[in-house]
Amino acid sequence: MLIDGGPGPVAAEEIEILSLPLWAWQVTFAVVGVVALALLARTVWEPTVRSLRWWALGNVVVNAGIAVTGATVRVTSSGLGCSEWPKCTEESFVPVGTDHSAFNAAIEFGNRTLTFLVLAVGVIVFIATLRLRPRRRDLRVMATVIPLGVLGQAVLGGITVWTDLHPASVASHFLLSMVVVVVAVAYYVRCREPEGVLRPTVGPAARALATALLPVGFLLLAAGTVVTGTGPHGGDAEAPRWGFDLVLVTRVHSVLAWAVLAGALAMVVLTLRTGSRTARVQSLLLAGAVLLQGVLGYVQYLLGLPEWLVVLHVLGSALVWIAILRLYFGTAERVSAPEGAPAAPAEAVR
Ligand code: HEM
Numbered sequence: 001m002l003i004d005g006g007p008g009p010v011a012a013e014e015i016e017i018l019s020l021p022l023w024a025w026q027v028t029f030a031v032v033g034v035v036a037l038a039l040l041a042r043t044v045w046e047p048t049v050r051s052l053r054w055w056a057l058g059n060v061v062v063n064a065g066i067a068v069t070g071a072t073v074r075v076t077s078s079g080l081g082c083s084e085w086p087k088c089t090e091e092s093f094v095p096v097g098t099d100h101s102a103f104n105a106a107i108e109f110g111n112r113t114l115t116f117l118v119l120a121v122g123v124i125v126f127i128a129t130l131r132l133r134p135r136r137r138d139l140r141v142m143a144t145v146i147p148l149g150v151l152g153q154a155v156l157g158g159i160t161v162w163t164d165l166h167p168a169s170v171a172s173h174f175l176l177s178m179v180v181v182v183v184a185v186a187y188y189v190r191c192r193e194p195e196g197v198l199r200p201t202v203g204p205a206a207r208a209l210a211t212a213l214l215p216v217g218f219l220l221l222a223a224g225t226v227v228t229g230t231g232p233h234g235g236d237a238e239a240p241r242w243g244f245d246l247v248l249v250t251r252v253h254s255v256l257a258w259a260v261l262a263g264a265l266a267m268v269v270l271t272l273r274t275g276s277r278t279a280r281v282q283s284l285l286l287a288g289a290v291l292l293q294g295v296l297g298y299v300q301y302l303l304g305l306p307e308w309l310v311v312l313h314v315l316g317s318a319l320v321w322i323a324i325l326r327l328y329f330g331t332a333e334r335v336s337a338p339e340g341a342p343a344a345p346a347e348a349v350r
Contacts (some may be wrong), residue, residue, distance in 0.1 A: 017106060026113070033120070047128040049192055055125050056188040059146060062118045063184050064318035066111070066153075067177040071314035073111050074170070074228070074235045075307040078104035115154055122147035125187070138195050142187040149180035165239035167229025174225055174314075178218070178321055185322060189329040196336035203274035206267060210279075210331040213263045213286075217324040220256040221317060227253050233310055250301060257297060260324070261290045267327065275331075282327040289323045292316065 017025055043051035072078075122143075129136065129143035153176055160169040200207050228234065230244045242249075267283035275283075293316035300309040 022106065022109075029113075033117075037124075044124050044128045045131055047132050049132075052125075052128055052132060052191050053188065055121070055128055056184070056191050058121050059125050059184040060181060060188055060322065062114075062121050063146075063150070063177055063180045064322060066114055066118050067174055067318050068311065068315045069111050069114055070174065070177070071311050073108055075233045075310050076104065076107050077236050078107035078111075112157070115150065115157070118153075119147060119150045122150050136191075136195055139187060139191055142183050142190070145183050146180060146187070149176065149183065152176060153180070160235075165235040167225075167234055167240065167242050170235055170239075171222070171225035171229055175218075175222060178221055178318070181318070181321060182325060185325040186329065189326070190334065193334040194336035196334045198332050199335050200332045201276035202271055202279045202331045206270040206275055206279065207331045209263060209267055209270065210328045213260065213267075213324050214328055216256065216259055216263065217321060220253070220260055221321060223249070223253040223256050224317060232305060233307070254294075254297065257290065257294050260320070261287070261294060264290050264327075278330045279327070282323070282330040286320070286323040286327050289316070289320045293320050 016022070043055070047055075126143040126147055129139045132139065153173065156169065156173045156176055160166070160173055163169050202210070226242060226244065227246070227249050230242045230246050230249050234241055264283060264287040268280075268287055271280040271283045293313070296309065296313050296316055300306065300313055303309065
């Protein structure tokens with residue numbers, strides 16, 4: 001078995017993952033983290049735009065990734081593997097004497113530990129941004145918001161445990177991650193552009209459609225969380241549910257998916273006629289991602305929501321959301337304008 005320790009009250013020292021005790025994994029991760037930070041310290045203290053972009057990419061990956069590991073917590077019913085917050089149990093920060101199985105405790109505790117990684121990357125990007133010369137006010141604002149969002153996630157995680165996994169709280173937890181991803185993607189895109197004026201790289205119709213895809217895409221994510229909060233994977237067998245009709249909420253969710261697919265295909269057509277290469281590529285990527293995710297959505301529904309497909313669907317959600325954001329940011333770029341001069345004309349817009 002992947003995780004050993006048996007059901008019922010467990011002590012942290014009893015938990016083994018791949019035949020290694022939990023403490024050995026913790027020490028290994030801490031050592032790897034410290035060594036990696038020592039090797040990469042220069043990229044934080046004396047950042048270049050290139051090194052910053054790599055850290056910014058890391059920020060996107062960890063913030064999207066924690067949503068996927070959070071889904072693993074839900075589908076394995078490990079949401080209350082640690083029944084308290086910020087401590088795991090009333091007596092301990094680690095899973096000592098939890099009422100849940102070692103498997104559940106290790107998954108929930110592992111997900112909590114990952115929050116530190118997400119926070120660490122956010123803080124690293126913040127420090128590197130402060131050290132960047134010339135100073136960038138826009139990047140500093142975004143780099144401040146990201147770790148604050150992660151701290152907000154930690155608080156929401158606590159509320160989720162205290163409310164015994166209420167679906168509203170579970171959903172907000174996922175959706176806040178997606179909001180932090182917005183800022184992380186914005187940072188990633190903008191850190192290689194100057195702090196200048198915004199210039200569209202597509203025609204007005206395509207820019208308007210890419211903007212409209214943001215709220216529709218977010219609504220699609222939110223509707224997905226309602227399906228989850230109605231279905232079997234709310235985080236625990238006893239977790240409260242919305243009590244809606246599962247078929248109906250799934251239908252609403254899939255209609256929104258069709259709307260996003262239609263928007264993505266329209267973007268492909270529009271950017272083929274009036275767009276930059278970047279916008280064209282991003283439109284194609286979004287259309288492909290929504291198509292795959294939609295197929296996955298129908299397959300998991302028809303197969304009765306097998307756990308591993310649900311986790312894959314959450315990974316797909318994060319990728320579709322990133323594709324929507326990349327497309328939006330790809331429809332305009334910042335260019336430096338000489339003082340007093342009007343913005344340069346958009347050469348790619350015909
Ligand atoms: C194509 C774009 C789609 C996106 C971005 C998307 C996104 C999501 C999200 C964010 C969730 C909630 C995950 C969570 O709360 O952790 C979800 C759940 C779900 N989605 Fe989709 N979805 C899409 C398409 C579809 C389609 C076409 C179907 C077809 C019926 C579908 C069926 C479901 C079901 C059944 C769930 C509940 C799974 C569970 O029990 O947790 N999805 N989706």
